[in-house]
Amino acid sequence: MGVAEHINWADAACWNGTAFDGGWNTRLAASQDVVEPATGQPLWRTGVASGADMNAAIGRAHAAQAAWAATPPRDRAAILLKAAALFEQHFDELALMIARETGGIIPKGQHEVREAVVLCRLAAALPMQAQGQVLPSTPGRLSIARRVPHGVVGVISPFNFPLILSLRSVAPALALGNAVVLKPDVRTPASGGFIIARVFQEAGLPAGVLQVLPGNAEAGEALVVDPRVPMIAFTGSPGVGRRIGELAGKHLKKVSLELGGANNLIVLEDADLDAAASAVAFGAWFHQGQICMASNRVLVHAAIAEGLKARLVGKATHLPVGDGASGQVALGPMIDQKQLSHFDAVVKDTVKQGATLEAGGTHEGLCYKPTVLSGVKPGMRSFDEEPFGPVVNLVTFGSDDEAVALANTSQGGLAAAVISRDVGRAMAIGERLNAGMVHINDQTVNDDCTNPFGGPGLGGNGSAVGGPADIDEYTRWQWWTVKAALPQYPF
Incomplete structure (x- = not known):
């Protein structure tokens, strides 16, 4: 050519x-x-x-x-x-x-x-x-x-x-x-x-x-x-x-x-925990969570919450962070000090509001450790805001209706996802979510370039x-x- x-x-x-x-x-x-x-x-x-x-x-x-x-x-x-x-x-x-x-x-x-x-x-x-x-x-x-x-x-x-x-x-x-x-x-x-x-x-x-x-x-x-x-x-x-x-x-x-806005990843109790943890980690931490489709909120059924949390803490502890161009790390630095300081304040304020810091929450220079917060609820900063940083916000629920209500406790968002072995049940939940894009048995960071891309409200x-x-x-x-x-x- x-x-x-x-x-x-x-x-x-x-x-x-x-x-x-x-x-x-x-x-x-x-x-x-x-x-x-x-x-x-x-x-x-x-x-x-x-x-x-x-x-x-x-x-x-x-x-x-x-x-x-x-x-x-x-x-x-x-x-x-x-x-x-x-x-x-x-x-x-x-x-x-x-x-x-x-x-x-x-x-x-x-x-x-x-x-x-x-x-x-x-x-x-x-x-x-x-x-x-x-x-x-x-x-x-x-x-x-x-x-x-x-x-x-x-x-x-x-x-x-x-x-x-x-x-x-x-x-x-x-x-x-x-x-x-x-x-x-x-x-x-x-x-x-x-x-x-x-x-x-x-x-x-x-x-x-x-x-x-x-x-x-x-x-x-x-x-x-x-x-x-x-x-x-x-x-x-x-x-x-x-x-x-x-x-x-x-x-x-x-x-x-x-x-942007809130993106919700819902994990039902019949999910394969190892596969779900991998999907959650990618959706929340890829490119340091600086993605408009990042899995901001991870809504997990109470019956499997401890198992998913343990797997995510293990990943957060072992994933290397550093110079992304080196080819030796999974997470690179955040874009600048202003963005890091904003994200760090969101994490610290959420802990002060009652969430538990399970992993991460620290940084060296602009390299922020992959972070896991449990016990996150509406009213907490990391639930209500788009963190735009590498954090998994674990939110528990007990029923499909509760999961939908929690996910829709926002002014709209770009992406949502539901993970379950029961595809019909997952689709029924997905149809009720206030999001521009919905993914069944995947995480929220998806784009094929051939798809309409957008969302309601804050999306x-x-x-x-x-x-x-x-x-x-x-x-x-x-x-x-x-x-x-x-x-x-x-x-």
Whole structure:
């Protein structure tokens, strides 16, 4: 396919203090070091956009969008396929970069790149799908409902899975004829933005169609309120999501909010305890629990609670924690001191409120030990809040109705799961759970890229990105009628 062999991905000179504007020509208002969580050492420097920088980037994207939308569908698809090939070709190098910048283990970095390949290939198929319908109408009139791009789509992405959570919006939005302004988290600007920029530059995306500029709240607010950006796709915390939803609503914009909330993993008394403990440990501790789908609450039937707790304590005691990029550990560091301090306060407050610390609860540097809390109940901080750290919150129940009531003691969430040998019983429980995604005999961290992804309440605004939802998200309806001649009217 003629993909590039020459890219030195670790050479950050091109993005040192600049935005991606189709090239690397625009200096941003400020710059700062990007620190590797495992070592505390700078990896590279990134520019930090101001509101004025963001306004200029929106102008460039707006100017480039019409020509991009007019590009033949096969040509847009070809660029997405070239991007997928580049991700695939440079798999190992990119996976290591992502692991180092995010504090993840190597398999986590590999997962992000593997999913990037899938996301680009799925997006490449979108331009070749039917983009509307012929509607019933009166004789002599052709009535068409067609899907058209929004124009400029603003994408604001987080630090935890930055490549996936940026690209899952960037790729379909581009494929469907939009220009994109991407604001990645300043802690992960390469994984969430500059890798994507370099891939699409090499793949032949026309200059201006994709703008990438890391920034903080000032830049994000400028993106959300600008009238030239009719849609915002945001992934992040419920608090920030509320603010974006408020601003977007005031400016009559479409908004896709994928947030967080409580995710409940229910373990019934007939479960295989060894298999259940493994699933719980992965769902709660993978990537240090910094996942919007993490198994925040583990609701376990009282009859097996002690057995499950013992197995989880054993795992917490023996799982190694350290530099994720070393290939020698199961958990890496948390993203930064602010995130660690917040999580540590949640654990300590929950213990003060009456929960029992069974394992963990300590850290060395940013490396927090996998933690097990038992006796967790509604009203305790780790039950009521999304901890966003490596903790299993064990909550006991005595009946299916009680399990459902406990799980639904929240304002909604992304994911839920039920583990049981009785699939029918598990499905009956799952149907009653207030979650956007439900998994039977699995943990809560799942995404195939082909599925709608979202949730009610604190999970977001109920809309979903991914798979069959992408055309709905990144285009809008436009109605056309055509007549051979102008009719006579009575006025």
